[in-house]
Amino acid sequence: MNNTVIVRDYIIPADDFALAGEASSSVRKILTQLGVAPDIIKRTSIAMYEAEINAVIHGHGGKAHVEIDENKIFIRISDEGPGIADLELAMQEGYSTAPDSVREMGFGAGMGLSNMKKHSDILNIDTEVNRGTIVDITVFFNKP
Amino acid sequence: MKITEIAETLNAEILTSNNGDIDVQTACSADLMSDVMAFSKENTMLLTGLVNPQVIRTAEMMDIRVVVFVRGKKPLDNMIEMAEEKGIVLLATQYPLFEASGRLYQKGIRGRGV
Numbered sequence A: 001m002n003n004t005v006i007v008r009d010y011i012i013p014a015d016d017f018a019l020a021g022e023a024s025s026s027v028r029k030i031l032t033q034l035g036v037a038p039d040i041i042k043r044t045s046i047a048m049y050e051a052e053i054n055a056v057i058h059g060h061g062g063k064a065h066v067e068i069d070e071n072k073i074f075i076r077i078s079d080e081g082p083g084i085a086d087l088e089l090a091m092q093e094g095y096s097t098a099p100d101s102v103r104e105m106g107f108g109a110g111m112g113l114s115n116m117k118k119h120s121d122i123l124n125i126d127t128e129v130n131r132g133t134i135v136d137i138t139v140f141f142n143k144p
Numbered sequence B: 001m002k003i004t005e006i007a008e009t010l011n012a013e014i015l016t017s018n019n020g021d022i023d024v025q026t027a028c029s030a031d032l033m034s035d036v037m038a039f040s041k042e043n044t045m046l047l048t049g050l051v052n053p054q055v056i057r058t059a060e061m062m063d064i065r066v067v068v069f070v071r072g073k074k075p076l077d078n079m080i081e082m083a084e085e086k087g088i089v090l091l092a093t094q095y096p097l098f099e100a101s102g103r104l105y106q107k108g109i110r111g112r113g114v
């Protein structure tokens, strides 16, 4: 039996815009080395990068935990930031509380959460105001 | 379209050295990386007036192989290094976004959107 699981943990630094995306970039490299199909790598990259950027710009930084087995990749991006008061509203395309400083960096269109949903097979968001946000993304390598 | 031909069309400077044999057929133009993430589909090239490391990052995630900075903007050395490490080609042109896009469209480059 080949049940090898690759586990990785990353720190997502707060407010360091130059480093934002390092974790997603590293996971992308692992998936490429494993020979995962390019369209799956792209979907995973998009979903994880959107979550990672959110942790940086909205969540005061956080952590990424990644588990890869032969069937799927599971990604947990967690932060201890302000949380999301109305998740249903936040999921809507175009809804954003990003300040102008974030928009000047090229983000804050309010597309991230819906884009994450589009590209992950399972998306679970657990959020509480003043406690933080946990985003769980699962992408399957072979569609059942 | 080869990198050298793109550079000629845009009167652009090629900023990276690893320019391989990329053949560009499709492109998108945007200053907002959120939009590139959400709306760009399978485009090989990005034209943008935004200059920061997240442009390179976004290109990496979206499998974009070539980035053209418009309006005479130039990335810092650390961005060029980052692009080279990821095999992404960088160019810089004086043309504004609309003009640069139009010139490439005229030569047959097309956008693949939503």
Ligand SMILES: Nc1ncnc2c1ncn2[C@@H]1O[C@H](COP(=O)(O)OP(=O)(O)OP(=O)(O)O)[C@@H](O)[C@H]1O
Residues within 6 Å of the ligand: A050, A054, A055, A058, A059, A079, A081, A082, A083, A084, A090, A091, A095, A096, A097, A098, A106, A107, A108, A109, A110, A111, A112, A113, A114, A133, B034, B035
């Ligand atoms: N980790 C988080 N912590 C706190 N609030 C968040 C978090 N993630 C998202 N939000 C809230 O949800 C809103 C919508 O998020 P979404 O990712 O869709 O858009 P955005 O980040 O504002 O812009 P874009 O993703 O298009 O660059 C955000 O503006 C913010 O208010």
Ligand SMILES: [Mg+2]
Residues within 6 Å of the ligand: A050, A053, A054, A108, A111, A112, A113
């Ligand atoms: Mg976002």
